[in-house]
Amino acid sequence: MPLPISPTFNHVGITVPDLDRAVAWYRDVLHLEVVGGPLEVHADDKPFGEVLQDIFGSSWGGVRVAFLATSEGVGFELFEFVEPATVTTKAEYWRTGPFHLCFTWPNVAELVHRICEHGGRKTSKVWTLFPSRDVVYCEDPFGNILEISSGSFERTWANRDTNDNEGSVG
Template identity: 30%
Template sequence: MTARFDHVGISVPDLEAAVTWYREALHLTEEHAFAVPGTDLRGVMLRHVGGHRIELLHRPDAAPGPVADGPLAAAGILGYGHLCLAFDTADEVDTEFARLVAAGAGVRMSPRAAPRPGARMAFVSDPYGNLIELIDRAA
């Protein structure tokens, strides 16, 4: 059996606004929108040309959970911590960090050396506090 990672699902308070932000900020296109019959759950599957997907989910009465202010705090909360986007060079990490911040992402960790020798990393958050890591995987 061969398995591969398909997508990450993120619950958001405003589906339309989240779709707009993720499409523009992460260069995603809408694959399909859906509603689960008999429930109040709606969602939109977004896809990047590179193949990864992000599924945005919305329930009107969803309760907010803990929101970490950075990667260290996220590691102290059991469950989902962050999604990570890999880049070919350290310069791309810096450029993408600046572009995402200009697009409204929150600064959670400015670009710096990663724990892995020779790599560079940064963290931002989407408008709802969900963490997005940027890392140079070429090192």
Template identity: 35%
Template sequence: MSTIKNYPRSFSHIGITVPRIREAVKFYSEVMGWYIIMEPSKVEKESDTAIGQMCIDVFGDDWNYFEIAHMSTSDGIGIELFSFPNGDKEAPEFRPFHTGLFHFCVQDPNIEELTKKIVKHGGKQRMPIREYYPNEKPYKMVYVQDPFGIVFEIYSHSYELTYSSGAYTG
């Protein structure tokens, strides 16, 4: 039996399709504080460049152009926003019991303030803010959604601290 060590891979970025890219960039930069790395730009279908061919490989032939913007969180995680003119503009149905991604999570020590800001800018609070370990750890969480219907979660503390035992001693 070999003992090959698997090391955890780091998270690079997530791609999110939105109905109106400029509104999404504004929301995510003003409300979430994410950095704009590349303003929204148009990508047209063509096979003369590596990027053009890659987009055809990924999206197939049933498109002519789309818009893309690149953003980043404070810890360097990339956010790719996509907007397709022929795509569905309705909020996605929340389907957590079906295979696939159903949320992402951000971290903010002032979970209450961020939740209010999201609601003020057209998003929704999907549940009350809850404590994960009442009387043990002051760790909170809440599910929200952006103005486009994309569901995400907010933690008050890091993922590792939230789920590890003995990580908080009051």
């Protein structure tokens, strides 16, 4: 039996090498609200340690985590793994799984300037995909890829003919 509607998006979790710096950065630069933590969870903690050990396996021993939220209530979890320790790597976009996070802001140049002023970096030029729909890619100071889009996802893609040159992204 098909679902009557799609599930709503609840949260995303990203790994960072320094939880305290990341919480401050996302709170101060993108104005995400801190709703919980930071806290440290170990494998033998009940119930969260048991849950995480079930997810990550027996080699997992501990993590620091904080819980933030966007203005529309979408959760944003930040993880700094303690055991095994977080390893900073360049994003491998060709591997399965998420490779970027997208935030909507009407003036992408304004937000990318703010990101760069606070230790992030711009990794692409500003692209106009459609009239009044700009995107730009950046990295936060921790190497996570951020896309900034001037319009919401559904408004950007609804009723577009991606086969005509004016609506093409490829």
